Amino acid sequence: MMEKLLTFLDMGGYALWVWPAYSLTVASLVGILVLTVRGLKAREREFEILKAQRRGGEAS
Amino acid sequence: MGASVGQGWNFDVHRFANPTQFMRIANAIFPWAAGLSALLFVVGLPIALVTSPADYQQGETVRIFYLHAPAAYMCMMVYGIMAVGSAAYLIWRHPMANLVARASAPLGAIFTALCLICGMLWGQPMWGTFWVWDARLTSTLILFFLYLGYIALGDAFEDPERGDKAAAILALVGSVNLPIIKFSVDWWNTLHQPSIMSKKGFSVDAGMLLPLFLMLGAFITFYIAVLILRLRSELLAAKIRNARLSQVAVNHAPQAAE
Numbered sequence: 001m002m003e004k005l006l007t008f009l010d011m012g013g014y015a016l017w018v019w020p021a022y023s024l025t026v027a028s029l030v031g032i033l034v035l036t037v038r039g040l041k042a043r044e045r046e047f048e049i050l051k052a053q054r055r056g057g058e059a060s
Numbered sequence: 061m062g063a064s065v066g067q068g069w070n071f072d073v074h075r076f077a078n079p080t081q082f083m084r085i086a087n088a089i090f091p092w093a094a095g096l097s098a099l100l101f102v103v104g105l106p107i108a109l110v111t112s113p114a115d116y117q118q119g120e121t122v123r124i125f126y127l128h129a130p131a132a133y134m135c136m137m138v139y140g141i142m143a144v145g146s147a148a149y150l151i152w153r154h155p156m157a158n159l160v161a162r163a164s165a166p167l168g169a170i171f172t173a174l175c176l177i178c179g180m181l182w183g184q185p186m187w188g189t190f191w192v193w194d195a196r197l198t199s200t201l202i203l204f205f206l207y208l209g210y211i212a213l214g215d216a217f218e219d220p221e222r223g224d225k226a227a228a229i230l231a232l233v234g235s236v237n238l239p240i241i242k243f244s245v246d247w248w249n250t251l252h253q254p255s256i257m258s259k260k261g262f263s264v265d266a267g268m269l270l271p272l273f274l275m276l277g278a279f280i281t282f283y284i285a286v287l288i289l290r291l292r293s294e295l296l297a298a299k300i301r302n303a304r305l306s307q308v309a310v311n312h313a314p315q316a317a318e
Binding site for chain 1: 105109110114119120121123124127128131166167170173174177178181182184185282286289290292293296297299300303304307
């Protein structure tokens with residue numbers, strides 16, 4: 001079992017090339033997803049605050 | 061008769077130009093795109109990394125190809141969408157087309173970077189070099205700079221509309237690079253292998269086509285899902301800008317009356 005895992009991780013001697021390719025791809029895609037969701041949430045909050053301010057302004 | 065055909069065409073263009081209508085369709089697509097993307101990654105990654113066969117010449121490095129080739133396909137497809145969106149914006153002043161182009165640019169830049177980096181990580185063990193200045197690699201690097209230029213130019217003006225127009229023109233001019241990338245492997249001598257797709261069919265084993273298409277599907281649906289999130293964000297930014305402007309107008313109105 002352990003040996004099988006080590007052979008898999010070794011990638012036939014090409015571990016140095018295969019694993020960085022996969023890690024970079026996953027990291028970049030997760031990265032842009034997180035940045036996109038964060039940006040969207042920040043704008044949603046900002047818009048809610050503006051709406052609340054406007055309602056407050058009308059009430060006064 | 062002629063008039064009704066003309067009206068039908070106008071109606072269609074308008075339907076997609078209207079952000080509310082556009083987002084109604086986009087929001088309906090979103091859960092399917094996001095779910096399918098997650099599923100394709102979960103199924104595709106183990107096949108690409110574990111169960112698919114090693115190449116008789118390239119050994120295990122062939123697994124890099126399952127990221128490199130879909131990323132290469134994506135970087136050209138996304139640029140194509142960006143160019144068409146920019147054209148629709150410049151010709152018909154189609155606001156959603158411009159937003160699609162703007163929201164696509166960072167995704168396209170990432171796919172181009174991944175295509176280049178994964179290609180280099182394959183090139184070093186297989187070609188013996190990270191990089192050669194041949195037509196395919198150089199034109200893809202230019203594509204990466206076109207994406208960066210588009211993003212930078214769009215944000216470079218105080219008036220957002222001027223930035224959008226300048227960036228859209230750059231996207232259109234840069235689209236001449238797409239056929240150069242596509243046909244570079246046929247037009248010039250290069251280290252880069254030609255396309256696996258030809259009139260004769262696919263030139264690789266079926267066991268390698270499966271992870272290739274699963275990863276391509278995962279990338280396409282990922283692009284669609286993140287694009288829709290970015291469109292929501294861009295539309296909210298526009299709403300916030302408008303709300304701020306009307307707030308300023310309200311605040312200044314009493315002073316103007318005095």
